[in-house]
Amino acid sequence: MSQARDHAGDHRPMRLFRNRVPGPRGPARIRAAAQLPTGTTALPVLIVSVIVLVALVADAGMTWLPxxxxxxxxxxxxxxxxxVFCVGLLAAVLGATLGTTRDGLSAHDLAAVLSALAAVTLASxxxxxxxxxxxxxxxxxxSVAEAAQQALLKPVPATVGPFRVAVRYSAAAAEARIGGDLYALVPTPYGVRLIVGDVRGKGLPAVGTAALVLGVFREAAYDEPDLLTVVxxxxxxxxxxLGSxxxxTAVVAGYPTEGQLELVNCGHAPPLLVRASGGVVAVEPTHPAPPLGLRALSGETPGLQVLPFADGDQLLLYTDGVTEARDHGREFYPLAEGLxxxxxxDPARTLTALHDELLAHVGGRLHDDAALLMLRKEVRAERSAGQEPFAVDSRIATHST
Structure with missing residues (x-):
């Protein structure tokens, strides 16, 4: 889905699509540094200088002025x-000097050369x-796309409830910096809830669908005690x-009570679970369900999958732009091995390393939107002394059992 603009647990809004007016940055700064005091750039002046030097050392019978x-x-x-006009004026002055003092051009020929040079300068x-x-x-x-990005994919804090969280997102449309992958993580009266999904297609239609899904999720996640009702x-x-x-595709997850993680997988890639004791395991759905929007065609409904999730455990959710990224040999990126x-x-450090390796795998640019969201259940001793303990609404008690 980039030139990748990335989001982390300290989530810097995209730069995308990431509204900054102060001085030039990146390539713009380099280009400004290369400019001479006259306002011209160094490279065109260097080219003109080389041509003049060649004309001085070449045979007098051949003119290099054009x-x-x-x-x-x-x-x-x-x-x-x-x-442009400064470089053109410099070239005209040097050309006129060489034409009259060295090449001995007639006034007619010199006027023709200077006229051509003036025409090229004006066109340039x-x-x-x-x-x-x-x-x-x-x-x-x-700038507009960046504002849309920030409104659609709201920043995810580094710490939510008992979790440390990190996000990396790259859009395939590098100039637009926005795509059809979506994610959100919200604290609710029923615990922390999150969604990671992938809209079929790309461009503005996919962005509109992603906005719809996220809007409904953020409202339903806070209102509904049951995760399946949210879905x-x-x-x-x-x-x-949606059209027919x-x-x-999406994974919706919730943490309703201490040590318990709920998952609903709707045709999405299985999350990767990392136990504190070690090992990476793909959480395959026990009750496969069709993607969101296709339930009426299949008649199948998703099921709720409950997993133990203890201190130190981590969960990685991602979109297929990550696992379907290919290198020059058409090999897919091995996400589980990379993880x-x-x-x-530190989830932020893990995702930074994964994202860098992913870009290296594909040669620097992704051809599909890619999102990575990772959360880690903090060990109690690691939690800051000032952080309030994770509270679970009393209304969950019946639901979680």
Missing amino acids: LLATGPALAATTSGPRG GLASALRGRRERVLAAVR DRIERSLARN DDFV ARHLSD
Whole structure:
């Protein structure tokens, strides 16, 4: 789904799609540093200098002056109109000097060379202005997309209840920085609840569906004491709003009482469970169910899966953009093995290592949206002294049994 913009437990909003106006950063800063005081960039000036040097050492019978137009043409890709015109003026002055003092060009020939150089400079200046306008439009679009990203995928705190949490997200549409994968984690009167899902398709339609799912989940997770009822509300909403070919795979999880984890898997990749004692196990659904939005076609309903979840245990939820990422040899990324290699007591550190390895596996850019969410049940001794103990609403007692 990037140029990957990533979210962690300290969740920095995307940069996507991540609204910053202060000075240039990254490539923009490098480009600004390469500029000369006159406003031109170093590379076009260097090209013009090399052409002049070649003209000075070459045979007098051959003129190199037409190549000076390379300078302003190249400047159009690296600087604004002012920089282009500065490079063009420099090239014209050097060309006129060489043409009259060394090459002995006639006034007619010199005028032809300078006219061509002026035409290239004017065209390059126009191209540079248009490029700058497109870049400003793209920056505005990215700013809007970033705002949408922050509204859709709200920051996940590093600590929620008894859990330490980390998130990494990368959208395949690098310029848009947003995609169809979704995640949310919310504290509720019925314990911490979370969802990780993947919308069929990409682009704006997928983003709209993801927004719908997350909106219903955040409301239902807080209102409904039963996790299956939360899933039912999402299903009913999707059935009313999705097309016949659209669906969402998802895992919905809850922690209703101490030491107990509930899972509902709707056609999604199985989460990976890491016990404090060691070992990575895929939590396959005991009662497979169709993706959200397709229940009416299959008639099957999801089942509730209950797992023990003790201090030090960890759970990794992810989307298929991670497990279906291929290298140049078309080999899938081995997520379970990667998790075992990079596992630590800090979910943020684990996901950072996993994400870096994933990008290296695919050669630097993902071709599908990818989300990773990991939570770790903190050992009691690790919890900060000022943190309130995890409270479970009394209404859960009957539900959890």
